[in-house]
Amino acid sequence: METMKIDNNQLLRFTTAGSVDDGKSTLIGRLLYDSKAIFEDQLEAVEITSKRKGHEGVDLALFTDGLKDEREQGITIDVAYRYFTTPKRKFIIADTPGHIQYTRNMVTGASTANAALILIDARHGVIEQTKRHAFIASLLQIPHIIVCINKMDLVDYSEEIYDNIIQQFEEFSSKLYVKDIRFLPISALDGDNVVNRSENMEWFQGAPLLNTLENMHISSDINKIDARFPVQTVLRPQSKEFVDYRGYAGRVASGIFRPGDDVVVLPSGFTSKIKTIDTFEASLMEAYAPMSVSITLEDDIDVSRGDMIVKANNKPTATQEFDAMICWLHKDSARPRAKYTIVHTSNEQKAMIKEVVYKIDINTYGREEDDKSLNMNDISRIKLRTTRPMMIDEYRDNRITGSFILIDDATHETVAAGMIV
Structure with a gap:
């Protein structure tokens, strides 16, 4: 099994969720700005726009609110994906609108996430949208939830208010199946506990958000046991070199396939053995998710798009x-x-x-x-x-x-x- 090592540790996919005006755009902007993950031309454009709008400093929300213009023009943008890198890890952020009518968008953005950031306005505490987003994260089996209690600067950095919100969240989250829930008091606007530790909340001993994300252990969500190969197309090259070639191309959904494996084609139930596993560059001794390959079988049986090749001793x-x-x-x-x-x-x-x-x-x-x-x-x-x-x-x-x-x-x-x- 040594060859199954898949390096997922360097990439963390996380989604952000919160109701309108909870500060999602500002939080993402702060993450990008303080981690120096913004190109100079982007920074200059945002600085110019901030000055034109009369802001004293940089309006962090502008780093992510570029899509508002498209939405106002009637262009549908359900989920915006943003990429940034630190020396420790690469990140993909799925940013979804916070309105109650956009629950469907969170389902889209969270479907491949390793972690979910759920924002709560410290002034308002847990609201219906908080419960909705936590439930969806649980339903999609996102393994890590970080509850960011934002705008702590507007409640005088009160530890009591922070503790009360944790209690509110835990009262309903006990009904959910989530492996790991963490809480973090932040001020996205001022940068408290986002990239740098907060001097205003010395009572909080945990790590800032970026440090938490950089060091979060991400186990692969790929099933390595159940071998599943959905067939996307049948390859019959029209060349003399491959005149007898008949390969079944697709992406391995889960598990491992090797030449010589006993397999079953479903739903027909025909059985055979894997003859070769091929890519454009070379033949392979094994294939595993999410590799795209072509599989040939020792027997000439009827296989078409939509069929699934599985191990004979492990069927869906x-x-x-x-x-x-x-x-x-x-x-x-x-x-x-x-x-x-x-x-x-x-x-x-x-x-x-x-x-x-x-x-x-x-x-x-x-x-x-x-x-x-x-x-x-x-x-x-x-x-x-x-x-x-x-x-x-x-x-x-x-x-x-x-x-x-x-x-x-x-x-x-x-x-x-x-x-x-």
Whole structure:
């Protein structure tokens, strides 16, 4: 297993979540500014704009608010990704709008995150959006949550207020499954505990935010046990050199494949052995997630896009009916027993929502079993039926083969994102 070492430690993907005016833009701007991760021309442009607006110093929010112009022009930008690097680590930030109607955007931005930063305004404490964002982070199984209690400068850096907010958060977060929750008192505007330690809150003994992010242990969220290879296309090169070549190209979703492995092609159930694993440059002795390769088999069997190659002794569930937790993303409500296209790995087919089992009340985390509607931002458990068998794992075991999206056949818009349970 020595060859399975995948260096994820250098890259941390994190998402930011908070309600409007909690200071997300300022916090990201402060991170970029104080860690010197901003190009000189960007800095000059922001300094000029800040002066024109009458600010004494640099308006940190301007580093991230460039998308407001696009939104005002009617251009849809759901999630903005920003990249920065420190000597210790590379970072990708998924920045999502804070309005309550943008819950769907957090689902998009958080789906691949290693950590979530949830901002709370120290003056207001825990609000509905805080609970909503914490629940989504738990639902998506983000392993680390950092609760940034911001604007501590506006409450006189009160340790008592900070402790009260921690108590409020812990009262409802005890119902969630999150491996690691940390709390941090900050002032994004003044820089307290963002990159540098705060001189105004000496009562807080923890590390600043950037140091916490740099040293956070990130275990790979790739399932290394269950071997899954969704076939994207069949390669039949039209050249004399490869006249008999028949390869199945795709990206390894999880696990390890090696030449000689006994495999099964699903849903047909045909069995064979792996003959070769090829890339454009060379043949490989093994392939693992998230490598893109072409697999050839020893037997000439029928394999097509949407099929899945798996180990003979470790198969996913092949089924046409299953339960899932979904977030409804579209402004239009779900139509009763309407048909949608489900996209699951490389498999696309028709699906029908058979039943809405229950909806989640974000305030109480209770189940609403009487309301069977699905409206934008609703988080619900549903029963789905597909026209052909799908090869699935539970989301908690495999993020790739345990997730899917639903597309409206009439508009071709994505209407829901789902996690198989």
